[in-house]
Amino acid sequence: MGEITVEDKAVAVPGELLAKGMDCIPSYGTYREGENVYSSRLGLVNVSGKVIKIIPLTGVYNPKRGDTIIGRVIDVLVSGWRVELNSAYSGMLSLKDGTSEFVARGADLTKYYNLGDYIMVSVSNVTSQKLVDLSMRGPGLRKLSGGQILKVNPNKVPRVIGKHGSMVSMIKNATNSKILVGQNGLIWLNAEPKDEVIARNAINMIAENSHISGLTEKVKSFLEEVTGKKVEIVERPENEGNDDNGENSHDNSHGNNHGERNYDRPRRNFDRNSDRPGNRNR
Amino acid sequence: MSYNERFDKRKFDQTRPIEAKAGVIKNADGSAWFKIGKTEAFAAVYGPRDLYPKFMQNPSTGILRCNYNMMPFSGSGDRVRPGQNRRAKEISMVTEKALLPVLDLTEFPNAVVDVFIELPQTDAGSRCAGICAAAIALADAGLPMKDLVSAIAVGRIGDQVLVDLSYEEEAFEDDPVADIPIAVLNNSKQISLLQMDGEVPKEMLIKAIKLGIDASKQIHDAQIKALKDKYSGDSQ
Numbered sequence: 001m002g003e004i005t006v007e008d009k010a011v012a013v014p015g016e017l018l019a020k021g022m023d024c025i026p027s028y029g030t031y032r033e034g035e036n037v038y039s040s041r042l043g044l045v046n047v048s049g050k051v052i053k054i055i056p057l058t059g060v061y062n063p064k065r066g067d068t069i070i071g072r073v074i075d076v077l078v079s080g081w082r083v084e085l086n087s088a089y090s091g092m093l094s095l096k097d098g099t100s101e102f103v104a105r106g107a108d109l110t111k112y113y114n115l116g117d118y119i120m121v122s123v124s125n126v127t128s129q130k131l132v133d134l135s136m137r138g139p140g141l142r143k144l145s146g147g148q149i150l151k152v153n154p155n156k157v158p159r160v161i162g163k164h165g166s167m168v169s170m171i172k173n174a175t176n177s178k179i180l181v182g183q184n185g186l187i188w189l190n191a192e193p194k195d196e197v198i199a200r201n202a203i204n205m206i207a208e209n210s211h212i213s214g215l216t217e218k219v220k221s222f223l224e225e226v227t228g229k230k231v232e233i234v235e236r237p238e239n240e241g242n243d244d245n246g247e248n249s250h251d252n253s254h255g256n257n258h259g260e261r262n263y264d265r266p267r268r269n270f271d272r273n274s275d276r277p278g279n280r281n282r
Numbered sequence: 283m284s285y286n287e288r289f290d291k292r293k294f295d296q297t298r299p300i301e302a303k304a305g306v307i308k309n310a311d312g313s314a315w316f317k318i319g320k321t322e323a324f325a326a327v328y329g330p331r332d333l334y335p336k337f338m339q340n341p342s343t344g345i346l347r348c349n350y351n352m353m354p355f356s357g358s359g360d361r362v363r364p365g366q367n368r369r370a371k372e373i374s375m376v377t378e379k380a381l382l383p384v385l386d387l388t389e390f391p392n393a394v395v396d397v398f399i400e401l402p403q404t405d406a407g408s409r410c411a412g413i414c415a416a417a418i419a420l421a422d423a424g425l426p427m428k429d430l431v432s433a434i435a436v437g438r439i440g441d442q443v444l445v446d447l448s449y450e451e452e453a454f455e456d457d458p459v460a461d462i463p464i465a466v467l468n469n470s471k472q473i474s475l476l477q478m479d480g481e482v483p484k485e486m487l488i489k490a491i492k493l494g495i496d497a498s499k500q501i502h503d504a505q506i507k508a509l510k511d512k513y514s515g516d517s518q
Contacts, residue, residue, distance in 0.1 A: 059424025
């Protein structure tokens, strides 16, 4: 008879014995050796029925099909753009998926996305060799102008978004800012300078305290304290099936940001050393 | 004269005091600090990240790249010249080979995982301390790993078999000395590093390795504690 030897939601380290017996099913982050199931990653144990998996707490972003992410254009090619994804692999945005306009042969592609531009894209395909295809087709996918880019650990993105986007929409309402969260850990933030600082501090606070429960309440009291306003926690159940709730700011970001710093490029707001353009800083 | 009592009054199968901590370097993807006696090691893991020059890329798996470095005034004697030397290259290479059996980088083709090991202070057993720190740092970086690796030096002085030699003991002159660093995979008790400096009869070698495998349990406990402490206060 099988037996699970760890508690649900405990921290497991690589090589730790999780369960004995053949009737426990090893899932993500675990492996079976002989009759026992061991952990192969650092993370939180998640037991559902007989299935054991590990929810990772750390690690760099690994591109996955269907993710909505923020990338930076690093090269303009003959028929597309190469995009840096805050990961070990860069993505390819082809002309066909990059714009819906007609583009004449030999046209200057920097007109659409130039080097250094930040764009919100979705991952349309990832091959076994980790060649990543990107697409701009989908709601809310666009070039990001103005604002700034923050960086958090990609494993903490679900906490930044919150249940049905509760966390991110709370910050957006409290600071009157526009926020887009990419699943690769890059966050675009655009607001008045005073509010921008508050929103940035709130996001950093979430990233640092992501493993604490009752975080939404804590962030709420922080926001109430600094803004001096009453803050409501809003859940948006109508966005079900789309866990990247940052996208809904797309609707109100059309039209009302004309004339502002619309054609500026987002500022990078993270330590340059912690940036990951491969070997460039070695 | 035979070596009946250790210079620091330890038992022959007793290690020096061990301390470890995970997540000590903010900019790294994973990091750790490991201290055994007066030997201290920091390990920082970066990656998986893209790898250039391109000829180094391996399309079937990600590669591991270790770099062992002793800081200029880390030893008890003269200043060590900083940077790569023959010894550092060798230790970097054996560290890599000691850690590879537990790592599974097939998820990251063409990429590299960089491990930088820095030693601010050394008193023998520095490659073992480096491997222990690197194992914690790799786990902290969230990489798929079958197990943790624990490394310890064993050896003999005269007729005595002992674990975790200090520099004083390594330099003992009156009796023949052997210094044998080993690295142990904790679940399977397989050995992924076995080197030797000095000479040793077969029976003593077998006995020394057995002592080392027993002592590696303590190191393993310290490594687990370091990783779990990073997330203590975890109520979620």
